[in-house]
Amino acid sequence: MATSEKLLYTCRSTVPFRPRICYGVALAGAAAVTVRAWRSSGGTVRQAVLTPGDAAARRQELAESAQNGCATVGCLAVQDSLTLWLNSPLTSRAKAEKVLPSLLDIQLPFPLEDCLYQFVEFRRIPDGTISALVCAARREAVRTCLDRYQAQGDDPMMLDHEGLALWTQSLAELPSEPRRQPAPYRVLIYLADDHVTLVIGCRERYGNAHSLQMPSPPAADDGLIRRLQLLLHAGLPAGAGVQWVFCGARAAEPSVVETMHKSLIKDWPGPLTCHKEPASFLARALCERALKRGPLRCNLRQQTFTHPAVRRAVDRRARAAAVGILAAGLLMAGFSLTSRLLGEHRFARVKAEIAALGAELAPGAAIPYGREIPEVQKAWEKQALLTAPFLDAFAPLLAPRLAEVVKAGRASAVRLETLNLRRNSLVLTGVADDWDQCGQLEQGLKTLGYTVKLQRQEAIAENEVRFTVNAEGGGP
Amino acid sequence: MKPGALFILQACALAVFLGGILAAIVTIRQNVLLREKIRNKTETLSRLAAIKQARDQHQAAVHVFESLSNAAPAALASLSRAAVTNATPEIREREARNLTAGWTLRQMEVVFSEVDLNQIPGFLLAAEQERPPWRLVECTLASSRKADGLGRAALIMEAVGKGGQQPARRSLPTYGGAEGNPGRGEVGPTDGGGWNGRQTPEPDAGR
Numbered sequence: 247m248a249t250s251e252k253l254l255y256t257c258r259s260t261v262p263f264r265p266r267i268c269y270g271v272a273l274a275g276a277a278a279v280t281v282r283a284w285r286s287s288g289g290t291v292r293q294a295v296l297t298p299g300d301a302a303a304r305r306q307e308l309a310e311s312a313q314n315g316c317a318t319v320g321c322l323a324v325q326d327s328l329t330l331w332l333n334s335p336l337t338s339r340a341k342a343e344k345v346l347p348s349l350l351d352i353q354l355p356f357p358l359e360d361c362l363y364q365f366v367e368f369r370r371i372p373d374g375t376i377s378a379l380v381c382a383a384r385r386e387a388v389r390t391c392l393d394r395y396q397a398q399g400d401d402p403m404m405l406d407h408e409g410l411a412l413w414t415q416s417l418a419e420l421p422s423e424p425r426r427q428p429a430p431y432r433v434l435i436y437l438a439d440d441h442v443t444l445v446i447g448c449r450e451r452y453g454n455a456h457s458l459q460m461p462s463p464p465a466a467d468d469g470l471i472r473r474l475q476l477l478l479h480a481g482l483p484a485g486a487g488v489q490w491v492f493c494g495a496r497a498a499e500p501s502v503v504e505t506m507h508k509s510l511i512k513d514w515p516g517p518l519t520c521h522k523e524p525a526s527f528l529a530r531a532l533c534e535r536a537l538k539r540g541p542l543r544c545n546l547r548q549q550t551f552t553h554p555a556v557r558r559a560v561d562r563r564a565r566a567a568a569v570g571i572l573a574a575g576l577l578m579a580g581f582s583l584t585s586r587l588l589g590e591h592r593f594a595r596v597k598a599e600i601a602a603l604g605a606e607l608a609p610g611a612a613i614p615y616g617r618e619i620p621e622v623q624k625a626w627e628k629q630a631l632l633t634a635p636f637l638d639a640f641a642p643l644l645a646p647r648l649a650e651v652v653k654a655g656r657a658s659a660v661r662l663e664t665l666n667l668r669r670n671s672l673v674l675t676g677v678a679d680d681w682d683q684c685g686q687l688e689q690g691l692k693t694l695g696y697t698v699k700l701q702r703q704e705a706i707a708e709n710e711v712r713f714t715v716n717a718e719g720g721g722p
Numbered sequence: 723m724k725p726g727a728l729f730i731l732q733a734c735a736l737a738v739f740l741g742g743i744l745a746a747i748v749t750i751r752q753n754v755l756l757r758e759k760i761r762n763k764t765e766t767l768s769r770l771a772a773i774k775q776a777r778d779q780h781q782a783a784v785h786v787f788e789s790l791s792n793a794a795p796a797a798l799a800s801l802s803r804a805a806v807t808n809a810t811p812e813i814r815e816r817e818a819r820n821l822t823a824g825w826t827l828r829q830m831e832v833v834f835s836e837v838d839l840n841q842i843p844g845f846l847l848a849a850e851q852e853r854p855p856w857r858l859v860e861c862t863l864a865s866s867r868k869a870d871g872l873g874r875a876a877l878i879m880e881a882v883g884k885g886g887q888q889p890a891r892r893s894l895p896t897y898g899g900a901e902g903n904p905g906r907g908e909v910g911p912t913d914g915g916g917w918n919g920r921q922t923p924e925p926d927a928g929r
Contacts, residue, residue, distance in 0.1 A: 564728055572735035578742030582749035589756045596763040603770045607777060619769055626773050629780075632822040635882050636783035644858040645846035652843075665863040 251377070251451070254339055254368040260404060260545035261536065262559040265317035269296075270532030271400050272321060274495060275440040278398045281526050283533030291537050295526045317555075319532040320395050320402030322546055324409045324443050324457035327383035331454075334376045339368055342376035350380055360384055362548050366410065367452070367541070379452065381407045381544045388551055403556050405547040406532055409455025412436050413445050414542050415531030416491055419521055422449045431488045431514070433478065435506065436528065437496035444474060446481040452542060453481055460496070471509045478514065488516035497524035644669060647694075647720075654690035658683050660713070672696060674715040684713045695720035784822065787854060793825075793884035796852040798832055805845035809837040821882065829859065829880040839863055839873045849879060856881045 267284045280300070283293040332349045334342040346365060351358040363382035371377045383391075388405060395402055416434050423430065429448050436443040441460050446453040456477045461470055482488065490510065492503045497520055507518045521527050535543055547553060552560075604618045608625035648667055655662045655676070660683050662676040672691070678684050681702065688700045696717035703712045787793070802811045817829040834842070842863070849856035860878040 561728065565731065568728070568732045568735040570735075571739045572731075575735065575738035575740070575742035579738070579745045582742070582745040585753060586749050586756075589753055589760070593756060593760050593763065596760060596767055600763060600767050600770060603767065603774060607770065607773055618766055622770060622773055626777060629777070629822075632820075633777075633780035633784055635821060635827045635880070636787055636825075637780050639787075639855060639857060639882060640783060643850050644861065645843060645850055648846065648858070648861055649843050661865070662863075663865050665861070667861040668859070 251369040251371050254370055254376070256367045256541040257364070257543045258539040258541065260364075260543045261317065262556060262563050263315065265536060266315040267317070268533045268536045269316075269318045269400075270320075270529040270536070271318060271395065271398070271402060272526075272528040272532065273323075273394055273398065274438045277439070278400070279495075279526055279529045281529035281533050283530070283537055285537045289538075291534060293526075293530055293533060295523075295529070317404070317536055318400055318402045319404045319406055319536045320391070320400065321406040321408045321411055321528065321532055322383050322388065322391050323441070324407075324455045325441065326387040326391060327381065327407055327546065329379060329381050329407065329409055329452070329455055332378050332380055333371065334378065336376055337370075337374045339376055342368070342378065346378050346380070350382065354382070356384060360386075362388055362546050362551070364544055364546065364548070366544050369451075379542075381410060381546065383407075383546050385551075388546055392547070392551065401553070402547070403553040404536060404545040405551075406535060407455075407544045407546065408436075408443060408457075408528065409445050410452065410542045410544050411531040411535055412443060412455075412493070412528060413447055413452050414540060415527065415534055416445075416493070416521065417450055418534060418540075420491060420519060424449060431482055431486050431516075432491060433482070433488050433510075433514075434491045434493065435474075435497075437492065437494035437502065437524075438528075439495050442470065442474070443494075444477055446478070450541070471506060474506070474510065475513065478510070482514055484513060486514055488514040490516050490518045491521065492518070493521040493524040493527040495525040497521070650694055651691070654694065655687060657690055658686035660684065660687050670719060672715070672717040672720070674717075675713070677710040677712050679710060681711050684711060687713075687715065691715065691717050691720070784825075787825065787882060788823070790853055793854065795828070795854050795856060795881035795883040796849070798830055798849065798856065798879065801848050801852070801856075802832065802834075802845055805848045806834065806837060806841045809834045809841075811837075816878065824884055825882055826884065827880060827882050829878060830856075832875075832877040832879060834875040834877075836866060836868070836872055837875055838871055839865070839875060840871060842875050842877070846877070852881075854881055854883050 265285075267282070270281045270283065272279045280296040281293050282296050282300075283291050285291050330350070330353060332346055332353065334345055334349060336342045336345065343365070347358060347363075350363060354361065361382050361384045363380050365378050365380050367379040369377045369379075391405060392402075412434055416432070422432065431446070431448050434443075434445040434447075436445070438460060442458045444456045444458070446455075458470060458473055458477075488510075490507055492507075496502055503518070503520060523530070534540075547556075600618055601613075604613045604622050607622045611621055611625055613621045644667065648665075651665065651667065651672060651674075652662070655674070658678070660676050660678040662674055664673070664675045666673040674687075678687070684700055684702050688698050691698045697719050699716045699718075701714045701716075798813050799811070802809075802813075812831075812833040812835070814831050815828060816831050817827075819827045821827055842861075846858055846861075850858070856879045858877060859880050860876075862876040863873055864875075865873040
């Protein structure tokens, strides 16, 4: 049994809804063990074994609350089904999935069309190819199993596989030691009243399951031990260390368990462990697997055998998905339409504002679309000529500037001969006693904000310096 | 639900979803173009708004003038008599232009031949404090060689007003101190309106 494999896929849920309450029913001969399990809001699963009277009341409750997340789970016995690891020569899982049914068909002693099957786990084995665990059962076996449940008054929504259920529950209650070397094998022996189920695995990898009829009394029958040893020789290397785990109704009898353990450890030494409450172990396993997601989930009640409640749930899920997609499409279309309408509304509003403003600014003018700015500008330029002098009246006055220029001339002690002042220009001529006095005047005018161009003429016949100032800017 | 009905629902859902995606793509592409058009129009609108703001300022200025009790500018001859002693200016109209709502812009040239130049600022101040005001447009001063402080002053002044003479199309002959505003007396009390702080009038609210 290879242990250095990579897990690619394991089926973690088979129910199309999440039940909050679950009834696990394990058939043992003519009797049934029923466990009621419920999931609390924190996700913890609690369980209680029902007495036969409780089970009768439960059926009534189940009938009333079938729509309220309540599920019943049964299982197909190992003797009525099979689990098988199929090795495909392909390295691609998608491609392997296509050929695996054909490989299964080759392995089966009956036509594939006559059976129901489910691939529950895919692993990549060391050579890179894909190995898949398939769980299968004949349609007839499924029908018979359902009939047996219905004879008990039950109609399980799901039919799990006994071997897979026992294995995962054993791992849940007694987790394997992943770092232990060499890899510890685990053999789970389920001792029911009417049969013995043997599940072999290594660490968390499920190997295979076998079923034997239970003799009565079992301890006195060496044939059972011999048959078990035969099966184990096929699945276990000789002398390998094995963790022996017992459960089932008869596991509560220490003499039976010890006798079997003593016989088996001769070839495969290993400690003995018994699960708590062994009688309800399988029913607990069924509940746990239905209520919680986990590895190796399986439901063989498929196709024509699908429970109506499951079919309705699948329909509901498909309908909800379709409605969701429909709503998403409608929302996208709605948002698109709204966005477009809003954009066009905004565009129309801006256009209307432009038209209104254009009509207000250029009354009487016919403004072609898109020519608002030139037309309005033209109209405004005409109008501005008539109104600009009113606004000019509020501009800063020129008289104070005249006073400032005269003051600057006095401060620099020059004599001004002519002065011409306009809003943005100034021309001065005059004489100064000193060359530097003109510079002072120039500085004073710059202080007033003018850009000054000063021309001085050298004194020839007289001592005075004649100057001309051309100043720009600096207007009030 | 019947399988056929579920299939129809799923097909419809898929069709609507694909339609929604298609509509979204088309809308996104159209919205890009529309956004560009809106941006251009918004720019046009903001430029028109700027023109409107300028027009409102002009109109607010006109309104200030309209609110004056007396719309005729003061006579420059009277003002010169009050502000300048021993000099009589030559006053002539350089230009007159019709403005809006019956208002006229008049540009006058005031020439003092031999005047104490120190009195010119007082004259200008008095003229500019009038309502409506006279505004100095150009000032040319030339000192005299005869005496310090004396000189020739040529002032170009303009005012917006109503009433008085109709604007002339060309320059008129010299008034010689008798400017045509017989109803206007000497420098009157200043109007309390928007000129005190020389602030540009704000456009009316809502404009």
